[in-house]
Amino acid sequence: MAKRRAPASSSGETAPLIRAIPFLGSTPADASRLTDRQRQDVLAIATRLRLPPRLTLYHEAAPASSLFVVGEGAVKAFRDLPSGKRRVASFLFRGDVFGLAENGRYLNTAQTITHVSLYRLPIDKLTHLLKHDAELQFKVLCKVTHELRQAQRRAIVVSRRDAAGRLAMFLLMIKTHLIDDIHSDTISLPMSRSDIADYLALSLEAVSRATAELERRKLVKFEGRHLARVLDAKRLGALAAAV
Amino acid sequence: MAKRRAPASSSGETAPLIRAIPFLGSTPADASRLTDRQRQDVLAIATRLRLPPRLTLYHEAAPASSLFVVGEGAVKAFRDLPSGKRRVASFLFRGDVFGLAENGRYLNTAQTITHVSLYRLPIDKLTHLLKHDAELQFKVLCKVTHELRQAQRRAIVVSRRDAAGRLAMFLLMIKTHLIDDIHSDTISLPMSRSDIADYLALSLEAVSRATAELERRKLVKFEGRHLARVLDAKRLGALAAAV
DNA sequence: CGTCATTTTGAGGTATTTCAACGAAGGTGG
DNA sequence: CCACCTTCGTTGAAATACCTCAAAATGACG
Numbered sequence: 225m226a227k228r229r230a231p232a233s234s235s236g237e238t239a240p241l242i243r244a245i246p247f248l249g250s251t252p253a254d255a256s257r258l259t260d261r262q263r264q265d266v267l268a269i270a271t272r273l274r275l276p277p278r279l280t281l282y283h284e285a286a287p288a289s290s291l292f293v294v295g296e297g298a299v300k301a302f303r304d305l306p307s308g309k310r311r312v313a314s315f316l317f318r319g320d321v322f323g324l325a326e327n328g329r330y331l332n333t334a335q336t337i338t339h340v341s342l343y344r345l346p347i348d349k350l351t352h353l354l355k356h357d358a359e360l361q362f363k364v365l366c367k368v369t370h371e372l373r374q375a376q377r378r379a380i381v382v383s384r385r386d387a388a389g390r391l392a393m394f395l396l397m398i399k400t401h402l403i404d405d406i407h408s409d410t411i412s413l414p415m416s417r418s419d420i421a422d423y424l425a426l427s428l429e430a431v432s433r434a435t436a437e438l439e440r441r442k443l444v445k446f447e448g449r450h451l452a453r454v455l456d457a458k459r460l461g462a463l464a465a466a467v
Numbered sequence: 468m469a470k471r472r473a474p475a476s477s478s479g480e481t482a483p484l485i486r487a488i489p490f491l492g493s494t495p496a497d498a499s500r501l502t503d504r505q506r507q508d509v510l511a512i513a514t515r516l517r518l519p520p521r522l523t524l525y526h527e528a529a530p531a532s533s534l535f536v537v538g539e540g541a542v543k544a545f546r547d548l549p550s551g552k553r554r555v556a557s558f559l560f561r562g563d564v565f566g567l568a569e570n571g572r573y574l575n576t577a578q579t580i581t582h583v584s585l586y587r588l589p590i591d592k593l594t595h596l597l598k599h600d601a602e603l604q605f606k607v608l609c610k611v612t613h614e615l616r617q618a619q620r621r622a623i624v625v626s627r628r629d630a631a632g633r634l635a636m637f638l639l640m641i642k643t644h645l646i647d648d649i650h651s652d653t654i655s656l657p658m659s660r661s662d663i664a665d666y667l668a669l670s671l672e673a674v675s676r677a678t679a680e681l682e683r684r685k686l687v688k689f690e691g692r693h694l695a696r697v698l699d700a701k702r703l704g705a706l707a708a709a710v
Numbered sequence: 711c712g713t714c715a716t717t718t719t720g721a722g723g724t725a726t727t728t729c730a731a732c733g734a735a736g737g738t739g740g
Numbered sequence: 741c742c743a744c745c746t747t748c749g750t751t752g753a754a755a756t757a758c759c760t761c762a763a764a765a766t767g768a769c770g
Contacts, residue, residue: 303623305710311626313619324612331616354608358601365597365608369567372611373574375618376556380546383554383625383668385727385757417717425626427759432718449717449767467548628725628759660749670727675750692735692749 262360269349273342281323281334281342288325290344294318297340298414301332302422312423314374315415317402321367338414382425384467387434388441390424392464395444395452409454417449505603512592516585524566524577524585531568533587537561540583541657544575545665555666557617558658560645564610581657625668627710630677631684633667635707638687638695652697660692 258266272295275281281292284303292299299316313332316322322334325347354361381393399411413420421431438444443460445453454460501509515538518524524535527546535542542559556575559565565577568590597604624636642654656663664674681687686703688696697703 305623306708307710309710311623313622324615326613326616331619351605355601355605358598358604361601361604361608362594362598365604365611368608368611368615370569372567372615372618373569375615375622376574379556379618379622379625380548380554382622387758428717429719429760430758433758436718465549467550467552630726659747671749672728672751673726676726679750 258360258363262357262363265353265357265360266343266345269353270343270345273340273344275336275340275342277336277338277340279336281336282330284331284333285329288323288328288330288347290346291321291323291350292334293343293345294320294322295341295343297342298337299334299340299342300337300415300419301334303332310422311425312419314371314378315398315401315419315423321364321371324368337419378423380467387424387426387430388437389463389466390426391420391431391434391438392443392460393467394420394424395454396461396464399454409457411452411454413450413452501603501606505600505606508596508600508603509586509588512596513586513588516583516587518579518583518585520579520581520583522579524579525573527574527576528572531566531571531573531590533589534564534566534593535577536586536588537563537565538584538586540585541580542577542583542585543580543658543662544577546575553665554668555662557614557621558641558644558662558666564607564614567611567614580662621666623710630667630669630673631680632706632709633669634663634674634677634681635686635703636710637663637667638697639704639707642697652700654695654697656693656695 270293281299282288294316296318299320299322300312301314301316301322302310302312304310314320314322315337316334322332323330325331354364377397381390381397384390384393395411398413402412415423417431417435418428421428424431426434435444435446438460439446441459443454443456443463445455447453513536524542525531537559539561542563542565543555544557544559544565545553545555547553557563557565558580559577566573568574597607620640624633624640627633627636638654641656645655658666660674660678661671664671667674669677678687678689681703682689684702686697686699686706688698690696
């Protein structure tokens with residue numbers, strides 16, 4: 225993370241603005257990428273933001289004026305419950321969309337985890353654009369559908385009883401989500417342990433003990449606080465699947 | 468529910484085919500209803516089905532060919548986990564859409580709970596229609612977004628530790644979802660206790676004890692297995708909110 | 711190199727899960 | 741219309757796993 229950030233802007237521009245997945249069925253794979261023209265249209269209404277870690281982008285229940293797309297970095301969307309507990313609804317990485325609202329207000333609070341680059345899309349302009357470009361809108365629909373699936377998966381993760389199993393599922397979710405290192409045995413974890421706890425609906429202590437258990441069982445090696453190395457993918461997968 | 472079903476077919480046709488909620492922000496409220504023309508277009512590719520209870524509509528991982536919209540009745544979407552446990556992802560009522568797929572395959576199994584009437588929409592035809600009617604697609608987008616919010620809420624419900632609180636949240640979710648009796652103090656529960664258990668990620672026994680506790684505390688009275696009467700809306704709401 | 715936040719470790723408390731058995735409800739056939 | 745049977749729901753008691761509180765240890769940062 226502290227390594228040279230390279231010519232970030234150029235790589236950010238050429239990367240797919242939105243990474244989506246076929247909505248319903250046999251949509252051709254390439255349908256999930258934006259055309260040059262579409263990217264141009266979207267960029268025309270977008271503001272590029274470069275932000276430091278730990279910055280709150282918007283608060284829950286605040287009037288929603290923009291939708292965001294992650295260009296680079298990690299963001300978390302969460303809600304603080306009356307009890308004082310915090311529930312992380314999702315971690316967002318490159319290509320993810322966030323900022324969905326209900327009745328004109330954001331549902332979650334969004335905060336940057338790392339240094340990030342974002343695209344900020346004013347809702348009114350985006351709505352206009354979507355209503356005039358059905359193909360583009362279809363890609364957004366696919367994207368939102370994907371988020372929906374993620375949310376359903378998370379509900380399954382959280383419903384597990386054993387902390388180690390939940391953590392195993394979490395690690396594999398992050399691993400498959402961060403397409404970069406899909407063939408690597410390392411998983412980068414930009415978020416803190418307590419963020420993970422809030423995502424998994426466990427106490428911070430339980431997460432700590434779960435990481436210890438995964439190490440003790442030689443499934444994963446945690447190297448520092450922000451990197452995990454998979455030692456036994458097979459057994460880790462088995463643990464994750466043993467829901 | 469056992470009361471006269473009235474001229475069911477006509478009321479089904481005139482009811483909004485899809486009940487959606489503003490996608491992002493200040494979309495006018497009426498934007499969530501289909502126009503006559505749109506309903507016509509959708510109905511043109513739809514097949515109306517009338518099905519008995521306990522019928523499986525499709526299985527998890529089966530090739531996805533259609534999207535469904537509930538006309539009347541209740542449906543559940545669930546997944547059976549390797550452990551033998553079952554997780555209900557959502558209960559679907561009038562106006563709800565289900566049958567979302569990933570890579571051409573359904574993610575959940577769908578089964579009717581009551582006698583239902585459904586609209587079956589072939590995916591290829593629907594895709595074609597959506598790509599040619601951006602306004603219609605926008606309404607679908609709103610609908611999917613709404614499902615996403617529901618899924619996030621469910622994740623919060625499931626993350627609670629106390630069974631009674633989870634049940635309270637569930638009751639209120641169902642109550643607000645079934646727009647019919649929003650001002651009534653009764654909540655109809657077409658699903659079984661074990662369906663509720665699978666939705667809340669509790670054991671059947673825990674649900675049973677939770678209902679007993681809600682009755683003991685005089686918050687709710689369960690009249691038969693499929694009807695709940697709210698006795699103290701204020702305290703029930705407080706319990707649900709005490710996450 | 712010192713300070714502060716984060717994470718780890720330990721011990722006891724509490725809620726749900728499991729296992730087992732009973733009771734109630736609904737549907738079928740005689 | 742009643743008896744039977746199967747499914748569903750309720751209740752009790754012990755076991756498990758996480759939560760909470762407390763304190764030490766590790767790591768990040770200026």
